[in-house]
Amino acid sequence: xxxxxxxxxxxxxxxxxxxxxxxxxxxxxxxxxxxxxxxxxxxxxxxxxxxxxxxxxxxxxxxxxxxxxxxxxxxxxxxxxxxxxxxxxxxxxxxxxxxxxxxxxxxxxxxxxxxxxxxxxxxxxxxxxxxxxxxxxxxxxxxxxxxxxxxxxxxxxxxxxxxxxxxx
Amino acid sequence: xxxxxxxxxxxxxxxxxxxxxxxxxxxxxxxxxxxxxxxxxxxxxxxxxxxxxxxxxxxxxxxxxxxxxxxxxxxxxxxxxxxxxxxxxxxxxxxxxxxxxxxxxxxxxxxxxxxxxxxxxxxxxxxxxxxxxxxxxxxxxxxxxxxxxxxxxxxxxxxxxxxxxxxxxxxxxxxxxxxxxxxxxxxxxxxxxxxxxxxxxxxxxxxxxxxxxxxxxxxxxxxxxxxxxxxxxxxxxxxxxxxxxxxxxxxxxxxxxxxxxxxxxxxxxxxxxxxxxxxxxxxxxxxxxxxxxxxxxxxxxxxxxxxxxxxxxxxxxxxxxxxxxxxxxxxxxxxxxxxxxxxxxxxxxxxxxxxxxxxxxxxxxxxxxxxxxxxxxxxxxxxxxxxxxxxxxxxxxxx
Numbered sequence: 001x002x003x004x005x006x007x008x009x010x011x012x013x014x015x016x017x018x019x020x021x022x023x024x025x026x027x028x029x030x031x032x033x034x035x036x037x038x039x040x041x042x043x044x045x046x047x048x049x050x051x052x053x054x055x056x057x058x059x060x061x062x063x064x065x066x067x068x069x070x071x072x073x074x075x076x077x078x079x080x081x082x083x084x085x086x087x088x089x090x091x092x093x094x095x096x097x098x099x100x101x102x103x104x105x106x107x108x109x110x111x112x113x114x115x116x117x118x119x120x121x122x123x124x125x126x127x128x129x130x131x132x133x134x135x136x137x138x139x140x141x142x143x144x145x146x147x148x149x150x151x152x153x154x155x156x157x158x159x160x161x162x163x164x165x166x167x168x
Numbered sequence: 169x170x171x172x173x174x175x176x177x178x179x180x181x182x183x184x185x186x187x188x189x190x191x192x193x194x195x196x197x198x199x200x201x202x203x204x205x206x207x208x209x210x211x212x213x214x215x216x217x218x219x220x221x222x223x224x225x226x227x228x229x230x231x232x233x234x235x236x237x238x239x240x241x242x243x244x245x246x247x248x249x250x251x252x253x254x255x256x257x258x259x260x261x262x263x264x265x266x267x268x269x270x271x272x273x274x275x276x277x278x279x280x281x282x283x284x285x286x287x288x289x290x291x292x293x294x295x296x297x298x299x300x301x302x303x304x305x306x307x308x309x310x311x312x313x314x315x316x317x318x319x320x321x322x323x324x325x326x327x328x329x330x331x332x333x334x335x336x337x338x339x340x341x342x343x344x345x346x347x348x349x350x351x352x353x354x355x356x357x358x359x360x361x362x363x364x365x366x367x368x369x370x371x372x373x374x375x376x377x378x379x380x381x382x383x384x385x386x387x388x389x390x391x392x393x394x395x396x397x398x399x400x401x402x403x404x405x406x407x408x409x410x411x412x413x414x415x416x417x418x419x420x421x422x423x424x425x426x427x428x429x430x431x432x433x434x435x436x437x438x439x440x441x442x443x444x445x446x447x448x449x450x451x452x453x454x455x456x457x458x459x460x461x462x463x464x465x466x467x468x469x470x471x472x473x474x475x476x477x478x479x480x481x482x483x484x485x486x487x488x489x490x491x492x493x494x495x496x497x498x499x500x501x502x503x504x505x506x507x508x509x510x511x512x513x514x515x516x517x518x519x520x521x522x523x524x525x526x527x528x529x530x531x532x533x534x535x536x537x538x539x540x541x542x543x544x545x546x547x548x549x550x551x552x553x554x555x556x557x558x559x560x561x562x563x564x565x566x567x
Contacts, residue, residue: 001347004349005179005181005349008179008349008350009179009349012177012179012351017351018179018349018350018351019348019349019350020348020349020350021181021343021344021347021348021349022347023343023533026204026290027204027207044350044450045450045451045453045454046450046451046454046538047311047312047341047344047345047348047447047448047450047451048451048535048536048537048538049535049537051537139179142178142179
């Protein structure tokens, strides 16, 4: 959720219009959550969920078994995965770019807890080239401060550097 | 008045925007109790208080009923007040809601629309707002984060106008808008002060003062009651044009116009009209543009004011149209049509025998999608050609 919002903020740094929202029922930590982020050069009017994404970021590799994970994926899209393992062979025929990074491992090392969000944002920037790492680093102080901020900046930088990108 | 300065742009949620909107209006007293999907407003306002951003009295209450009673009392004592709620919270303050409007207390409240008790649903829907339709409040529906903030400022301008003196409920779709992060321009607080300054130039409103024995509120027996009700309904009538005037003044100063009671989109030369409200209207605009490219002359009316119902503006915008489709995000127990559609049906005499098609969609967090609205346009277009139509359609039940 917060990662989706941070991503939106980073794109605003680059002059884009953004709209991002999560969808869940009861508020509880650890529950499965889906979050949508739209990015455009024009103002964004649609307030619907996203059915045909250009990119999917999976934070919990346990969700890879979801049968509907890739449903509606656009051709030539991007897949970012948090996993200590290598990407399985092309997981969906509509994928063009895959990026895998052990964001949990990096987060545990850098932040001291399994909060892989900022690491995955770094990985996203590297794999897609849709935005600069600097834009992410620049907006993190809007969300975090002090020691936790420094640790997350490091985590995002490592995600950017350490993501393994595959092009199909 | 010259134009306002450009404000700072922040990427924040609808809820946070609501808190910023309230903060900019410098309420004297805030009382709110957290509830999904509104909690972030209560949290953010408490944070503003803790950080010294606001000097409002922040009353931590044990529930929504107390929240409304606190702001009612503070309002009757002459203060500017704010609260926020949703669903069960709105229901829990139902008696206080009516007290507040009966006292003609200009309270401003945000309601993050959510389904109501009965079927335990933590999900979006306008049923809560609809359930409070006859509580005597002005009810306004907003479409996006910026409009939430701007509408809260306009709500104070309306509520505290001595010609109006009514409580105002600013509604936005829970989940779809409450959690939606968008870029929002936060106007400088000095400019909001300037915009609201005319309120201070009015004669001070009657208020309760400690030590002074006087009655307050509307303790009316027989004709006293009748007179109070009459004046209340008359104030509701006056509120309609006032909403338009305030929208114009707000737009002239801050550069953003919302249309007042309703906003019309591509309606001038339209044969058929879709009526929608809240977050679905942005999506509807995209569909209208696409259908126009296919040669269908369709326009959109975004209903902003639900109470009082914008009768005159709607008649004006709908006269001569060949068919109308209304999308409701709630139901009407006892009528088969959706609530907004049912209201529109009252205008049959003015609008003639035009087909009015009722659509129920977007209940319980279900999405009002582009294909759904596309289907509505196509069916209304067929009805305009004189073909038979279904007068009520529950879109999710037919998928």
